[in-house]
Amino acid sequence: MNRSGFAGLLEYVRENWPHLLSLTWDHVVMVLCGLGLALIVGIPLGILCARREKLAPVILAAANVVQVLPSLALLALLMIVLGLGFKTIVVGLFLYSLLPIIRNTYVGLKQVDAGIAEAGKGVGMSQLQLLAKVQLPLAMPFLAAGLRLAAVIAIGVATLAPLIGGDGLGREIYSGLNMRNDVKIYAGAIPAAALAILADALLGRWQGRFGKRKVRL
Amino acid sequence: MIRFTGVNKEYDDGHQVLKDLNLEVKEGEITVLIGPSGCGKTTTMKLINRLIEPSSGRIEIGGKDIAAFDPVALRRKVGYVIQHIGLFPHMTIAQNVAVVPRLLRWDKSKTAARVDELLSMVGLEPKVYRNRYPSELSGGQQQRIGVIRALAADPSIILMDEPFSALDPLSREQLQDELIRLQHELKKTIVFVTHDMDEAIKLADTIILMNGGTIVQTGHPDRILRHPANDFVKNFIGKKRLQEEGRRRVFTTVDQVIADQPVTALPTRGLAEAVKMMEKKRVDTLLIVDPSNRLLGTVSIYRVLDHYGDEGKTLADVMTPVRHAVKTNTPLSVALNLMSEHQLSNLPVVRGEGEFVGLITRGSVVSHLADVYANPEGGEEVHAG
Numbered sequence: 001m002n003r004s005g006f007a008g009l010l011e012y013v014r015e016n017w018p019h020l021l022s023l024t025w026d027h028v029v030m031v032l033c034g035l036g037l038a039l040i041v042g043i044p045l046g047i048l049c050a051r052r053e054k055l056a057p058v059i060l061a062a063a064n065v066v067q068v069l070p071s072l073a074l075l076a077l078l079m080i081v082l083g084l085g086f087k088t089i090v091v092g093l094f095l096y097s098l099l100p101i102i103r104n105t106y107v108g109l110k111q112v113d114a115g116i117a118e119a120g121k122g123v124g125m126s127q128l129q130l131l132a133k134v135q136l137p138l139a140m141p142f143l144a145a146g147l148r149l150a151a152v153i154a155i156g157v158a159t160l161a162p163l164i165g166g167d168g169l170g171r172e173i174y175s176g177l178n179m180r181n182d183v184k185i186y187a188g189a190i191p192a193a194a195l196a197i198l199a200d201a202l203l204g205r206w207q208g209r210f211g212k213r214k215v216r217l
Numbered sequence: 218m219i220r221f222t223g224v225n226k227e228y229d230d231g232h233q234v235l236k237d238l239n240l241e242v243k244e245g246e247i248t249v250l251i252g253p254s255g256c257g258k259t260t261t262m263k264l265i266n267r268l269i270e271p272s273s274g275r276i277e278i279g280g281k282d283i284a285a286f287d288p289v290a291l292r293r294k295v296g297y298v299i300q301h302i303g304l305f306p307h308m309t310i311a312q313n314v315a316v317v318p319r320l321l322r323w324d325k326s327k328t329a330a331r332v333d334e335l336l337s338m339v340g341l342e343p344k345v346y347r348n349r350y351p352s353e354l355s356g357g358q359q360q361r362i363g364v365i366r367a368l369a370a371d372p373s374i375i376l377m378d379e380p381f382s383a384l385d386p387l388s389r390e391q392l393q394d395e396l397i398r399l400q401h402e403l404k405k406t407i408v409f410v411t412h413d414m415d416e417a418i419k420l421a422d423t424i425i426l427m428n429g430g431t432i433v434q435t436g437h438p439d440r441i442l443r444h445p446a447n448d449f450v451k452n453f454i455g456k457k458r459l460q461e462e463g464r465r466r467v468f469t470t471v472d473q474v475i476a477d478q479p480v481t482a483l484p485t486r487g488l489a490e491a492v493k494m495m496e497k498k499r500v501d502t503l504l505i506v507d508p509s510n511r512l513l514g515t516v517s518i519y520r521v522l523d524h525y526g527d528e529g530k531t532l533a534d535v536m537t538p539v540r541h542a543v544k545t546n547t548p549l550s551v552a553l554n555l556m557s558e559h560q561l562s563n564l565p566v567v568r569g570e571g572e573f574v575g576l577i578t579r580g581s582v583v584s585h586l587a588d589v590y591a592n593p594e595g596g597e598e599v600h601a602g
Binding site for chain 2: 115116118119120121122123124125126129133134137138
């Protein structure tokens with residue numbers, strides 16, 4: 001192991017940055033696809049939970065079962081059904097992000113003051129208008145918190161992608177592990193961690209924007 | 218006009234909130250629904266914009282059964298001021314006020330102009346408040362916005378559900394005064410729910426007092442105070458207030474004693490015309506007022522007959538200027554002292570800069586006193602005497 005330490009890492013990155021960049025890009029794309037799907041499915045499920053109180057425990061329990069499965073186990077199970085590849089990892093990330101988004105949409109909608117919801121109805125908003133103009137905007141701080149949590153989890157889980165034929169920064173980490181090459185491990189792990197921190201910070205700021213306007217009467 | 222006919226409301230658990238309710242809300246009046254909590258007053262109000270549906274019975278607005286209306290369209294036509302403010306915290310003041318116009322798809326400039334007009338109407342400078350959020354306003358200001366939001370699309374009916382109950386007493390008084398002022402200009406049909414009898418007395422044209430899902434008594438506030446229908450009403454109004462009402466009657470003001478239809482005439486009228494008028498109305502005195510109803514003087518039949526021969530003369534030439542007059546709200550005792558001191562047979566009542574309101578005559582004083590002492594509650598005093 002002649003090339004090691006910080007200087008080694010710098011040199012490795014300088015030589016391989018196009019490759020690392022492309023892996024980072026793959027990583028981000030996987031996460032975005034998974035999160036996007038989770039938003040598309042999770043928000044309506046969260047709304048359904050808030051509307052039909054009897055369904056809420058069922059939906060939340062189902063999402064929770066997915067969440068408690070170890071990530072590796074979930075991905076392995078998905079691979080059995082869906083085979084190897086990008087599609088499988090996106091489905092895995094989607095399932096993993098679902099719970100925080102459903103739960104936070106549900107909680108966010110439930111905390112909207114009943115009086116404000118009734119005011120909306122009373123001034124003549126249809127159910128859909130009430131949801132779009134009043135309830136969802138007021139649930140946004142909660143939804144943003146859910147998305148933030150989901151994003152951080154998904155970036156972490158996505159490092160497992162190479163095990164089921166995906167790409168991303170995990171590829172660099174695993175090849176480092178196989179070759180006993182510390183530099184490669186760092187070169188994969190550090191950007192993955194940085195991505196998670198960046199996502200957390202950016203979404204945190206976004207979430208904070210809602211907080212300012214949010215008022216309790 | 219809003220009319221309830223045989224309206225019942227029963228919940229699934231068998232609890233009956235409204236029992237065979239029949240009522241009428243008159244157009245252009247403030248009708249106050251009042252009663253202890255659980256009496257069904259809020260339910261009654263929410264039936265009007267179909268936030269609650271009746272179990273049976275018929276509710277009409279302007280003669281049309283509202284069951285046939287689309288509830289969403291109905292609510293856009295009926296203003297609604299909700300308890301505890303109910304502004305949308307994520308919208309600016311302008312957006313809050315514009316909610317209904319936007320639902321009705323008014324064009325932008327018309328909506329913006331309307332918002333500014335309404336803000337000015339309740340004394341909030343549009344430039345300052347338009348882009349603020351509700352949390353940046355005081356409770357009283359917020360509920361002003363709540364009220365003008367209900368007015369935005371100019372509905373003829375406005376429902377107000379304990380709108381001022383969450384405010385401090387000072388703001389509450391101010392908003393009540395403002396509502397009275399607005400109503401004076403706008404003449405909306407307002408259904409106002411409250412549990413506060415003082416508020417009801419202050420605002421109501423008609424009070425509907427409810428208990429246990431039925432109407433106990435309906436009428437003008439004064440009528441309910443003077444003639445409570447039963448012990449429940451007496452207890453609800455409170456002994457204290459009844460006593461106050463009794464005491465206030467001792468401090469009767471001149472306004473309560475004004476004679477029916479005093480006869481006024483313009484100073485340009487001729488004397489023959491004046492005699493005809495007096496004959497027709499069976500009075501011995503005319504009050505001379507200018508076109509803006511300011512009191513100029515009085516003319517008695519004797520003065521007219523004295524100068525009757527002179528055809529060129531008008532009432533302006535023969536009238537005597539008014540030496541004694543009282544302002545509105547003067548206690549009756551002051552007026553009576555004045556009349557006995559100066560041996561007056563009548564005394565004009567004026568408002569502001571001499572605007573003529575009415576006349577107190579000896580006859581009107583006597584008939585007022587008769588009213589008071591013929592009242593069963595005043596019976597004791599009669600027996601004592």
